[in-house]
Each structure stands twice: as structure tokens, then as C-alpha cells.
Amino acid sequence: MKFTKGLLQRASWDIKDAEVTPEAVFNDRRRIVKAMGLGALGASIPGHVQAGIFDLFGENKTQSPFITSSLSFTTNQAFAGQGIATPFNKVTSHNNFYEFGTSKQDPSENAQGFKIDPWKLVIEGEVEQTLTLDLDDLTKLMVLEERTYRLRCVEAWSMVIPWVGFPLATLLKKAGVKSNATHVAFETLFDPEQMPGQKSRLMGGGIHYPYVEGLTINEAMNDLSFLAVGLYGKTLPPQNGAPIRLVVPWKYGFKSIKSIVRIRVMDKQPPTSWNQLASHEYGFYANVNPDVDHPRWSQATERRIGEGGLFSAKRINTQMFNGYGEQVADLYQGLDLKSHF
Ligand SMILES: Nc1nc2c(c(=O)[nH]1)N[C@H]1C(S)=C(S)[C@@H](COP(=O)(O)O)O[C@H]1N2
Numbered sequence: 106m107k108f109t110k111g112l113l114q115r116a117s118w119d120i121k122d123a124e125v126t127p128e129a130v131f132n133d134r135r136r137i138v139k140a141m142g143l144g145a146l147g148a149s150i151p152g153h154v155q156a157g158i159f160d161l162f163g164e165n166k167t168q169s170p171f172i173t174s175s176l177s178f179t180t181n182q183a184f185a186g187q188g189i190a191t192p193f194n195k196v197t198s199h200n201n202f203y204e205f206g207t208s209k210q211d212p213s214e215n216a217q218g219f220k221i222d223p224w225k226l227v228i229e230g231e232v233e234q235t236l237t238l239d240l241d242d243l244t245k246l247m248v249l250e251e252r253t254y255r256l257r258c259v260e261a262w263s264m265v266i267p268w269v270g271f272p273l274a275t276l277l278k279k280a281g282v283k284s285n286a287t288h289v290a291f292e293t294l295f296d297p298e299q300m301p302g303q304k305s306r307l308m309g310g311g312i313h314y315p316y317v318e319g320l321t322i323n324e325a326m327n328d329l330s331f332l333a334v335g336l337y338g339k340t341l342p343p344q345n346g347a348p349i350r351l352v353v354p355w356k357y358g359f360k361s362i363k364s365i366v367r368i369r370v371m372d373k374q375p376p377t378s379w380n381q382l383a384s385h386e387y388g389f390y391a392n393v394n395p396d397v398d399h400p401r402w403s404q405a406t407e408r409r410i411g412e413g414g415l416f417s418a419k420r421i422n423t424q425m426f427n428g429y430g431e432q433v434a435d436l437y438q439g440l441d442l443k444s445h446f
Pocket residue numbers: 196199200201202203204256257258259293316344345346357358359360361362363364
């Protein structure tokens with residue numbers, strides 16, 4: 106029991122991924138977690154939680170796979186050479202989407218029945234014109250392009266993903282940003298019936314749902330800030346944030362909020378989910394920075410998922426702004442990046 110308890114209390118970033126854990130050991134851990142029941146978990150579960158907790162609440166693997174469809178787009182060559190794209194099966198099976206469970210394989214296992222039609226995206230707040238768009242409106246309104254970006258999670262793993270979508274700024278300009286705007290807030294769908302992680306704080310890793318995120322207006326208007334509606338040439342699978350999610354490649358992955366229903370232009374800084382949960386660990390800015398360690402682990406290096414040997418992902422040095430300093434460093438002139446982490 107002692108050994109099991111140790112596993113449970115270790116944060117998920119300390120645990121090697123399911124993919125690097127021999128299958129038998131991994132399944133055994135899941136079984137042990139189930140057998141322990143709720144009591145052993147204690148009252149409070151900190152963020153970026155233990156693998157496998159979701160299994161306590163029943164598994165939902167009988168759904169038929171979510172259907173994606175092809176998209177028309179042009180490849181933006183300026184963002185084509187970002188490294189070797191992470192294999193599709195890794196991109197779609199190693200995910201963080203706590204609404205569907207807190208371990209890496211939970212979203213792909215639990216989200217296949219996710220309903221995205223009808224979907225309504227509202228752009229509101231400090232704008233000339235409130236926009237309410239369904240998916241049809243969005244695809245008619247926006248010209249799609251493919252951009253390959255690096256994604257760096259604060260848990261020190263990374264991927265290279267070919268997204269399809271459009272710059273956030275293009276959409277904001279259609280609504281017309283008012284001159285008093287300072288920030289943009291984003292909100293994920295709240296639907297506990299569909300997203301079991303939203304049913305209780307324990308099931309959802311401690312987060313107060315709906316998941317919310319935010320950017321400064323200058324960050325939002327930067328060309329790199331991207332709204333993705335697809336990856337690998339097809340519409341997004343639910344585990345990656347269908348039907349529309351933010352991608353902010355110079356920031357830690359938790360800024361890249363999934364399954365967005367609301368974008369609100371604001372005149373003050375909005376609250377953000379991980380910052381609300383543990384402000385000393387997750388800042389509002391969350392710019393990738395190898396020199397500012399998370400209180401519990403170093404950010405100097407990262408594991409590139411899908412590269413390297415059979416049993417371990419390749420470890421590489423983490424770059425300032427995830428390598429996008431040329432495009433975004435100007436946004437932070439005069440800001441102390443050690444205290445504004
Ligand atoms: N709504 C919502 N968005 C989310 C998350 C989440 O749990 N819920 N996880 C974030 C984190 S921590 C990361 S690393 C990325 C992962 O994106 P991916 O699974 O598509 O690689 O999504 C981010 N967006």
C-alpha cells in the first residue's frame with residue numbers, strides 16, 4: 106500500500122508517461138488506483154494531478170470514434186520548418202484536457218462522443234460589434250491556413266503540431282476592438298453532462314470550471330496567436346479541443362485553451378484557471394522560459410514526445426519563448442520576466 110500511495114502522491118509530471126511505462130505496470134497502477142477508492146486520495150488534489158484518478162469514476166470506452174473531416178487550406182511556409190512533426194497518433198493520444206480526465210490518455214478515451222454541432226462562439230465585450238458564430242459561419246468567414254508550431258507543456262514535454270486555422274487577430278478585427286481594450290479572455294464550454302471532469306473539483310483536477318484563459322491585447326493581436334480548427338489537415342479531434350481552440354506557441358501549453366465558446370475583449374486582466382488554482386506556480390504570462398523554474402521542477406529541458414528511442418522521448422534544451430523570441434520578445438520590453446512568469 107505504501108508503494109501505491111507514493112505513486113498517487115507524486116505529481117503527474119514526475120511520472121513517466123504511459124507510453125514509456127511498460128504496459129503491464131501501467132495497467133496494474135490503474136487497477137490499484139481503482140481498488141483504493143476515494144478515501145485514500147485525501148480532500149484536496151493539487152493541480153496537474155495524479156495519473157489515473159479519473160478511472161475511479163468509471164471508464165467510458167464504448168463510444169465510437171469521433172468523426173473528423175478534411176479542410177481546405179494553404180500551408181503557410183513561414184511556419185513550415187519548425188522541426189519534425191510529432192506523429193498523429195501521439196498528438197491525439199497524449200493530451201491534457203482535464204474536462205475529460207486528468208491522465209494523458211483520458212481525453213482520447215473519454216471524449217469520442219463529444220458533441221460539437223450545434224456550436225456557438227461569441228466574441229463580445231469591448232468590441233464595435235458582438236459576433237455570434239456557428240461553425241458554418243466561421244468556416245465561411247475565415248480563410249484557413251496551416252501552421253506548424255512547437256507546443257511546450259509546463260510539465261516539460263513538447264510536440265510539433267501542424268495546425269489548421271487562422272490568426273486570432275483576424276477574427277478580433279472583424280468584431281472591431283475598441284481603443285480601451287487591454288486584454289482578451291477565453292472560456293471553454295461548460296457542460297458537465299458531456300465533460301465529466303466538470304462534475305466535481307476532484308474529478309477535474311481541482312480547477313474551477315469553465316476553464317478560462319487570457320492574453321494581453323498586444324499578445325492577442327500578435328500574428329503568432331492562432332485559433333485552430335484542425336490538425337494534420339482535418340478538423341480537430343475532441344481531445345485536442347474541437348471545434349476551435351487557441352494556440353499560443355511561445356507560452357506554456359495551458360494558455361492554449363480548448364473548445365472555446367466565448368472570447369471577451371476586456372479593459373482589465375481576466376482571471377485564468379491555473380493561476381487561480383496555484384498563483385505561485387502558474388503566472389498569467391506563462392511565457393516559456395528555461396531560466397525560470399517552476400517551484401517543483403526545472404524548465405531548462407523538455408522531452409520531445411515521439412522522438413528518441415523506444416522507451417524514452419528525446420530530451421532537448423528549452424528555448425526562451427519556445428524559440429519564438431524574434432516575433433514576441435518586443436511585447437515584454439521593460440517587463441521583469443522573473444516576477445511576471
Ligand atoms: N479547456 C482546457 N484547455 C486546455 C487544457 C485543459 O485541461 N482544458 N489543458 C491545457 C494544457 S496543460 C496543455 S499542455 C494543452 C495540451 O494540448 P494538446 O492536448 O492538444 O496537446 O492544452 C491546454 N488547454
